[in-house]
Amino acid sequence: MSLRRRSLYVAVGSVCLVFFLFAADYLIRSHLVLPSFVRLETHLAQKDLIRCVEAITGEQNHLGKLVTDWAIWDDTYRFVVDWNIDYKESNLQPETLAKVGIHMILFISGDGIVELAKTMDPVRGVELPEQAISAKELPPEHPFVHTGYGKAVKTSGLVLTAYGPLLIAAHQILPSEGNGQPRGTLVMGRFLNDSVISDLERQTQISFEVKTRDHKELTEIERQLLAPDHPPMVLDASSPDSLLHGYAGMTDIYNGPALIIHASLPRELYLRGVETARFLSWTLLCSGLIIGCSCTALFIMYRRKVHVHRARMEALIKERTAELTDSDARYKALVEAASEGIAILQEGVCIDLNGRAQEMFGYAAEEFVGRGIIDLIAPGERDFVQERIVQQYGRPFETSGLRKDGTIFPLSIQGRSLSLEQRTIRAATFQDLTEKQLEEEERQKLEKRLERSEKMESIGLMAGGVAHDLNNILSGIVTYPELILLNLPPESSIRRPIEEIQKAGRRAAEVVADLLTVARGIAMVLMPINLNTIVRDYLSSPEHAMLKKFHPHVEISTSLDAEISPILGST
Numbered sequence: 084m085s086l087r088r089r090s091l092y093v094a095v096g097s098v099c100l101v102f103f104l105f106a107a108d109y110l111i112r113s114h115l116v117l118p119s120f121v122r123l124e125t126h127l128a129q130k131d132l133i134r135c136v137e138a139i140t141g142e143q144n145h146l147g148k149l150v151t152d153w154a155i156w157d158d159t160y161r162f163v164v165d166w167n168i169d170y171k172e173s174n175l176q177p178e179t180l181a182k183v184g185i186h187m188i189l190f191i192s193g194d195g196i197v198e199l200a201k202t203m204d205p206v207r208g209v210e211l212p213e214q215a216i217s218a219k220e221l222p223p224e225h226p227f228v229h230t231g232y233g234k235a236v237k238t239s240g241l242v243l244t245a246y247g248p249l250l251i252a253a254h255q256i257l258p259s260e261g262n263g264q265p266r267g268t269l270v271m272g273r274f275l276n277d278s279v280i281s282d283l284e285r286q287t288q289i290s291f292e293v294k295t296r297d298h299k300e301l302t303e304i305e306r307q308l309l310a311p312d313h314p315p316m317v318l319d320a321s322s323p324d325s326l327l328h329g330y331a332g333m334t335d336i337y338n339g340p341a342l343i344i345h346a347s348l349p350r351e352l353y354l355r356g357v358e359t360a361r362f363l364s365w366t367l368l369c370s371g372l373i374i375g376c377s378c379t380a381l382f383i384m385y386r387r388k389v390h391v392h393r394a395r396m397e398a399l400i401k402e403r404t405a406e407l408t409d410s411d412a413r414y415k416a417l418v419e420a421a422s423e424g425i426a427i428l429q430e431g432v433c434i435d436l437n438g439r440a441q442e443m444f445g446y447a448a449e450e451f452v453g454r455g456i457i458d459l460i461a462p463g464e465r466d467f468v469q470e471r472i473v474q475q476y477g478r479p480f481e482t483s484g485l486r487k488d489g490t491i492f493p494l495s496i497q498g499r500s501l502s503l504e505q506r507t508i509r510a511a512t513f514q515d516l517t518e519k520q521l522e523e524e525e526r527q528k529l530e531k532r533l534e535r536s537e538k539m540e541s542i543g544l545m546a547g548g549v550a551h552d553l554n555n556i557l558s559g560i561v562t563y564p565e566l567i568l569l570n571l572p573p574e575s576s577i578r579r580p581i582e583e584i585q586k587a588g589r590r591a592a593e594v595v596a597d598l599l600t601v602a603r604g605i606a607m608v609l610m611p612i613n614l615n616t617i618v619r620d621y622l623s624s625p626e627h628a629m630l631k632k633f634h635p636h637v638e639i640s641t642s643l644d645a646e647i648s649p650i651l652g653s654t
Contacts, residue, residue: 120356124327125318128348132316132329135291135344138283139250139275139333146273147239147252149185154254154269155261163190163198163256163266175201178208187215187249187272190256193265202246205274215244215272216251240336241275243295248275248342275342291346301343308332309340325350370541377537381530396479400512404501424513431455434508443515445487456511460494461485472498481516492517553595560588583625611649618643 153159162170180188181203190199202215239252251272255265273279280293294301296309304317308330316331327348335341424440426433433456436448444451444459451458460468461483471480477498484494493516501508564585571578618641621627631637 120352120359124350124352124356127352128318128327128329128346129316131287131289131348132331132344132346134287135283135289135346136331136333138287139293139342139344142273142275142279142283143239143241143250143252146184146250146271147254149183150252150254150269150271153271155257155259157259159256159269160258160263160266163192166199175199177201177203177210181205181208184273185271186274187251187270189216189270190267191270192267198267202272205276205278211246213245215246215249215274216242216270238336241333241341242272242335243297243341246274248293248295249273250275251336289346289348291344294343294345296340296343298343304328304330305343305345308343313340320350325354373537373541377534400497400499404499404510424515426456426459426511426513428456428509428511429506440513443486443513444484450487459484459513461491468496484513484515493520549598553598554592557588557592557595561585561592564588580625583623586620587625610651612652613649614647615643615645 158170158174161167175188180186180201185203186205187202188200189197192198200214200216202211202213203209204211239250242249242251249272251270253268253270256267256269257263257265275293280291284290294305298305301309304319307313308317309332313332316329319328319330322328327350329344329346329348331344331346332340333342333344424443425437426440427435433451433454436446436451441447441451457465457468462485464482468482471478477500479495479497481493481495483491485491495514495516497512499510499512501510564581567581568578568585571581622639622641627639631639
């Protein structure tokens with residue numbers, strides 16, 4: 084093969100390798116790593132949105148408990164009859180109601196007439212001149228004033244008022260025993276203002292805002308949530324601010340769209356997925372380059388060796404052929420001295436066989452003279468050899484030879500045409516490839532061992548680098564708790580958690596030390612270890628506490644042998 088063609092093959096192989104690496108990188112990033120992180124991020128974002136909605140619902144439930152306590156209070160039951168001043172001064176002062184989170188209160192008779200109504204400013208604690216809910220909004224058939232079937236009716240919900248969204252809850256006014264005749268309905272309300280939302284943000288640890296359906300600056304996604312067949316929640320990751328925006332809707336007491344919750348969630352999980360995909364890409368690229376360079380080097384070495392061997396064989400054959408033309412004696416000596424087996428043929432019949440061929444096939448010269456050369460070929464290969472002789476005479480090829488004792492062995496054959504004493508004869512050279520095959524097998528074993536050693540060296544270097552970086556991170560986790568514990572009293576409630584953090588950091592440092600041991604190729608240091616101590620340490624660790632939290636119905640009991648012997652191991 085010419086140098087130009089060989090270079091072309093190497094270039095094509097390199098291009099194919101690069102294309103394969105980029106294709107594999109694209110498939111791993113786009114169809115394996117990133118989609119998994121996106122699905123997990125979407126699931127967590129939906130849970131965060133549900134937490135925001137549940138936080139507002141929790142405020143409704145809290146207001147419902149408050150209105151229940153007031154509605155089944157005997158003093159309230161008497162108040163709706165005599166409307167005594169003491170009850171008003173003790174319980175219905177605007178400042179007092181605003182402090183306990185009651186921004187609106189309505190006393191409604193059984194006929195749906197609003198007997199008493201107050202709406203408070205949640206910031207100033209004073210009564211507002213206009214009511215948040217008018218009597219027109221609560222007709223007698225409204226569920227807040229309905230008294231059907233003699234049962235107490237309790238309900239809660241959300242309404243939009245001129246002062247903003249209002250959480251409301253209602254309960255029929257009953258005696259504390261609950262078996263008297265209802266005397267109307269008590270309705271309480273709490274404005275969903277900035278103060279309440281700030282408290283909910285602290286509770287949920289989520290930054291969100293609330294917009295009403297009449298808000299002037301609604302986005303396209305927020306308008307979609309107001310549509311009749313709107314989805315319960317929508318996630319938008321197209322914002323350029325690297326945040327995942329979640330939207331969820333809430334209905335009012337009339338089951339119409341009322342509020343839109345907009346949560347801004349950091350995309351830490353997705354960014355971690357991008358970093359992971361980038362790391363896998365670099366790892367794949369480096370591995371491909373190492374493998375490609377190794378294969379190229381081995382290919383060049385192998386081709387060089389074959390070329391040298393072939394050149395040597397051709398030179399030797401030419402030299403022997405030239406000497407045969409000079410004299411019959413020199414021809415005989417040359418044939419007998421050849422390292423390959425040689426058979427001289429005339430019209431397809433053997434007329435001479437050198438010593439190497441006799442040794443190779445087990446025939447004496449006089450035994451084989453007069454026979455066809457095809458008798459030296461294994462029966463299953465004879466058709467193939469005859470075809471090669473006809474089509475590609477003069478070119479070496481490999482087949483299977485047949486010895487006199489029936490043994491079959493690998494054989495290389497090459498034919499030449501010679502002019503001797505004005506007649507044309509043919510010389511066939513044979514080479515026993517048994518040793519060559521053994522050498523080839525040994526070479527392949529050495530190549531595999533070299534490839535394995537290079538892979539192990541790469542893994543060791545990578546493990547050493549990772550362990551070095553982890554040691555830098557773990558230094559703070561191990562040393563900072565120790566500094567905190569120096570100034571912390573023994574009876575402190577946070578002392579034990581800090582000690583657990585310190586233990587976890589040390590265990591992680593030991594794992595890093597094992598990584599460094601693997602990277603440096605040295606033996607691991609073993610020390611006596613008590614299995615009881617390891618079991619007790621794990622049962623008091625945060626990992627075990629987290630496992631119990633996820634599986635509260637599983638109980639773990641131990642029965643440890645106090646006399647157990649220590650073992651050698653690495654912690």
